Amino acid sequence: MSALFDPRLPADALLPLLVLASSLLPGLVVFFLGEARVRTRTALNLGGAFLKLAMVGWMIWGVYHGQRYELRLPLLDDLDLVLRVGALSLLFLVLSAGLWLVTTVYAVGYLEHSPHRSRFFGFFSLCVTATVGVAMAGNLLTFLLFFEMLTLTTYPLVVHRGTEAAREAGVVYLTHTVLAGALLLAGTVWLYTLTGTLTFAPQGFVGDVADSHPAALTAIFALLIGGVGVKAALVPLHGWLPRAMVAPAPVSALLHAVAVVKAGAFGVVLIVYDVFGIEQAAALGVTGPLALVAAVTIVYGSLRALFQDDLKRRLAFSTVSQVSYIVLGVAIVGPLASVGGIVHLVHQGVMKITLFFCAGNLAETLGIHKVSEMNGVGRRMPWTMGAFTIAALGMIGVPPMAGFISKWYLSLGALEAGVHWPLYVLIASSLLNAAYFLPILHAAWMREPTTPWPEPATSAQSGSSARRLQPETGWLLLLPPLVTAALSLLIGLFASMPVSPLEWSLLIAEREFHYP
Template sequence: MAELDLNAALPVLLLLTSLVPAGIIFLLAEEQERTRRVVNMAGALAKVVLTGVLIAGVLGGAEYEWRRALLPGIDLVLRVDPIPLLFVTLSSILWLTTTVYAIGYLEKGQRRSRFFGFFSLCVTATIGIALAGNLVTFLLFYELLTIATYPLVVHQGDRKALIGGRAYLLYSVTGGAVLLVAIAWLHALAGPVEFLDYTPLAGLVDDNATSLTLIFVLLIAGLGVKTALVPLHGWLPKAMVAPAPVSSLLHAVAVVKAGAYGIVRVVYDLYGLALAQELRLLTPLLVLAAVTIVYGSLRALAQDDLKRRLAYSTVSQLSYIVLGVGIASLAGVTGGLVHLIHQGIQKVTLFYCAGNLAKQLGVTRISQMRGVGRRMPLTMGAFTVAALGMIGIPPTAGFVTKWHLGLGGLQAGQGVVIWILLLSSVLNAAYFLPIIARIWFLRPEGEEAGAPVMERDLERDPWLVLPAVVTGLSVLVVGLLAGAPLSPLNWAASIAAEVVGS
């Protein structure tokens, strides 16, 4: 009995590791910097440890589920399934690094109490989304995420931030509403449906194929807002006015990733690959992803503002995941799932580095980045690795994704996928390689030949440098050790085998 209780408690505990710190931090006064740090770090570390326990448990065959009745017939369910565990791991690890980064990034007088409170809340919502065992639970945390993130987006409080925040709110609330309609419709049709239980929907195919298709469309439209699928992406480049730690988390784990994760779950764990194929839902999704990939890259190419370019790059990269969802083959599913992780670590690194540049050198535009490589070698080294990952240059993580998506497309008989991928790679190269060349091979402005400026001070703060270096290295390690037993790739591949087999 005690064993059972613990297994039910673990998912909740995982939520509490960020919910409790959020509560404590809201109560702390602005000046209690040291206490806040301790609480933050303790929560983040506890979450990573708990995730480790969960992984060990799942490997050992344990099941973790927590269930309470919410409304008659509708349960609130938190359950650790394979895909959720993947997402939880990503979230916990990147929450830890981003917490470290945020502590270094935010200075006195920047309302740190409010910031870290909502920050922790935001992660709580993300974990809730990850562990949601049915659509209602998912929606609950999805809406919580919208609310918890808004104060972070408008944190600067200036006009631009408010405009960005408003756009974010409008899109998200509308998307949430569409999602609500879809979920309600589904419940009216099929009763309570849980993830990974395919029987209720499969039984409806014969009589209600059109309704199922329409519900799917509404679900994707609702989730597509956060996933920034074109043409629902407009809020993302505006929301990049948020402080760097928020952008990092927003682009890598929390908001946009929650949307993509939702699509993954709807297709794999709600409808199931077989049903989705039967209803011919995958090809339109593939087309949508392809358009988004190319459009995002083209827009990124034209931006001079570094964070804006990165934002459009997110639009494009996120749809690699959706592209993977649209490819019904083992390698394709693997590629899409593994990109959940790969896009996360790559984009988080890029945003850390962009933040460091803005904070230490006041550099926010690409045209100002001449020769910054020699002034901030560690940060820019991490940036370079992550950018190469975005292009998909081996041996970085991005290449592993690209290879599997391409191979998957061919296996599924959708050869057009490789041309989209290659076009996107070329575009990625066109907007990242010139930056890399500028960083390393141009002299800093105002510097004479042969008189290098060495300002070690720029990289003295470990709170700022360490997260970027660690995640940057991980981009390389994850790619280099893709064949290792617990690598994201093998993990994704084993999930993909289940998804395709089911």
């Protein structure tokens, strides 16, 4: 605590704290606002989101020039809470801060006139606070703290609609995540009793005890991965994810692209790289089983997605499959595969959030929830379906979209590591991706509408200016998917620009693999 009031506290220690505060404080204030205070609430949310993004941008500049940002608060006798910003955390920070801004805009439009908005945006902000906390965690204890906070703050969002289905989904979600939290806690404490430290380090920190306690370390690895694997939706721990689809669209977008699922995948990356160290993990023989789990998840998720008629459920199973690309990239031991895995953290986020925004638009504007109802929808909502198409093609891995870059590096990485089976997994998954996305695109663009579309409801509410411009749906709903779709195209096209996600991932992988 005293560090906070230390007048000599440099700005670079304060910045991580401010990044947390930029969503924590608006979130807390929003809880106390009346439902009708739309302007104040929106101003607080957007102000916080812009501020956070600006500070993250500042830190990118700093880290690029070798600056370090670190804040320590004593928590236990011998363990601190550590917030630290390095290359890997920045990647996740940019993703969370950027997509939070877009999702806030979308949520403002989506939840217009719906009840409990103050509660929603309050927890929404807390959820992002937890996510950036996960991103900046400098040791496993801090990671655990924010990971649990994420569980608690997303539960109200999952059950937000308050229906019986939402309540049941909430129970399933909590059961999974609370049990996972217990595993994570067990693994963390056990590891601490062995190593006496929990501070993340490139190449990990278990090296000293690796020879003396291989069995214990293997068990700890299983506990930790089990703990984060629930949020990363690794099969067979994925059961909560499709159920959680009852949540409103902005929540699904956030859960799938940024917060929960991504925090789990990010956790896998941290555990393999910064806790165990990739070489130590490989020497323990735990990366093989992890790669196997990832491969099974990829194929299983795609197969299940194929048979879902509900659009959001299909996207959910697609997420199950796609997030494990990250895990696979980490588990194939090699620099290029790591690049593919890490970069997919960003790529999957941007593409999947687009898909969920579009699904939300279809549901909100036309009442379409099922794939079988999507015939000819491209004519009614060309912009939305355009964004959907770009993201879907990216998911399949068509060049030059972002998804192609990920799959390219994963494949190269597998070849470099001298294993071939991940290639077959990737090919099978891409074929399956095509098999469950292309029919949607075909139906939307090529087929005749089967039923007449309902009158646009949103333009009637949004006043005269909106009616004059005749958007296909509300502007607040339309702009976010267009932005993210453009982004998923651009980060693929300009993948070799200096601070593109790909270049940044190369930087991270370089540090992990060529550390002295």
